[in-house]
Amino acid sequence: MDAQKKPVPFNLKIREFNRQNKSAGRVKEYKGATLMRKGKKRKTFTDPRHWENRTRNIKLPDGSIKKIHIIFIDSLNGKKIVF
Numbered sequence: 001m002d003a004q005k006k007p008v009p010f011n012l013k014i015r016e017f018n019r020q021n022k023s024a025g026r027v028k029e030y031k032g033a034t035l036m037r038k039g040k041k042r043k044t045f046t047d048p049r050h051w052e053n054r055t056r057n058i059k060l061p062d063g064s065i066k067k068i069h070i071i072f073i074d075s076l077n078g079k080k081i082v083f
Helices: none
Strands: 010-018 023-035 055-059 065-069 073-076
Touching: 010 065
Parallel strands: none
Antiparallel strands: 010 023, 010 073, 023 055, 055 065
């Protein structure tokens, strides 16, 4: 969050999970993504348990929302991530 309480955009490279051979696959790059914050709870909302499942939701510049698994993050803003 910046001083105006707006999410700060970041660049992210992540490996996709290949379910066929149960390994990390090709690298996808997301530029200008922002981390989603908790919103209002809905009555039919099921808790995704992001912290337990090591997943996060990111919002892409085109408005779409993507769920990522944090152990597959390769780099963040050009810096290599070692998990």
